[in-house]
Amino acid sequence: MELRENKRHKVSLKGYIKGFSYAKDGLKSAYKNEQSMTLHFFTTIIIITLCIILKATPIEWAVSILLLGLIAGMELINTALEAVIDLICPKIHPLAKVGKDTASGAVGLLSCLAFLFWVILFGPRLAMLIMSLF
Amino acid sequence: MNEEKRKEQKKRGIKRFINSFHYSWDGIKYAFKYEQSMFIHVLVTLLVIICGIIFKLNFHEWLLCIVLIGLVIATELINTAIEAVVDLACPEIHPLAKTAKDTAAAAVFVFAITAFLCGLFLFVPKMIALF
Numbered sequence: 001m002e003l004r005e006n007k008r009h010k011v012s013l014k015g016y017i018k019g020f021s022y023a024k025d026g027l028k029s030a031y032k033n034e035q036s037m038t039l040h041f042f043t044t045i046i047i048i049t050l051c052i053i054l055k056a057t058p059i060e061w062a063v064s065i066l067l068l069g070l071i072a073g074m075e076l077i078n079t080a081l082e083a084v085i086d087l088i089c090p091k092i093h094p095l096a097k098v099g100k101d102t103a104s105g106a107v108g109l110l111s112c113l114a115f116l117f118w119v120i121l122f123g124p125r126l127a128m129l130i131m132s133l134f
Numbered sequence: 135m136n137e138e139k140r141k142e143q144k145k146r147g148i149k150r151f152i153n154s155f156h157y158s159w160d161g162i163k164y165a166f167k168y169e170q171s172m173f174i175h176v177l178v179t180l181l182v183i184i185c186g187i188i189f190k191l192n193f194h195e196w197l198l199c200i201v202l203i204g205l206v207i208a209t210e211l212i213n214t215a216i217e218a219v220v221d222l223a224c225p226e227i228h229p230l231a232k233t234a235k236d237t238a239a240a241a242v243f244v245f246a247i248t249a250f251l252c253g254l255f256l257f258v259p260k261m262i263a264l265f
Contacts, residue, residue, distance in 0.1 A: 026240030029233055062255035069248020076241035080216050083234035088223040
């Protein structure tokens with residue numbers, strides 16, 4: 001086994017493109033095995049629909065997409081950390097619980113903040129739109 | 135016994151705070167030396183800053199740019215950290231190790247795509263206004 005210290009990665013196009021294939025594998029496995037990713041997918045569709053209906057400005061579009069991407073990426077990091085913890089120690093262990101709980105807490109905190117953000121952003125306009133229908 | 139050792143190590147103090155900067159700097163140096171994507175990300179960062187100056191972004195748009203840049207670089211560093219942990223835990227090939235590394239790479243990819251899309255929404259209206 002080569003030590004990581006001895007290898008100096010040269011900047012290469014082939015290595016860069018390989019990174020994309022790994023990422024694609026990771027995305028496929030995450031969507032197959034985690035039910036939270038499907039929930040996030042539906043949230044994405046709902047938020048994008050809301051943005052189109054309420055005619056958000058470009059900067060509001062940008063921040064909404066930023067939050068959506070943030071949650072998706074954080075869920076993927078959570079999945080990666082869970083895989084690593086299972087790799088090291090498949091049995092029940094207090095530190096393993098700390099690791100998994102903290103990672104899930106990060107994703108949960110981010111989701112709650114994003115939800116709060118979207119309520120503040122879209123709430124008034126959505127309320128006015130609904131009231132104008134009656 | 136392990137719990138006591140951990141509690142001792144977690145003692146607060148100004149020394150630990152200053153040490154954390156030293157460790158962070160070591161981490162950034164390592165990531166630059168061994169990850170080619172860091173180089174590309176820094177290049178894109180410079181490009182974004184130059185475009186920001188050319189198109190004269192206002193205050194809020196600069197804030198968004200800063201957040202996007204920081205996000206992508208931080209995620210790349212977290213990816214390097216997860217790869218190091220996986221190599222530490224299990225140097226042989228193992229399906230869970232592949233899952234962990236692939237998922238971390240997917241996270242970087244998702245963040246990079248997100249930053250790219252946000253940049254599009256930020257810069258394309260300005261480019262349209264220019265022409």
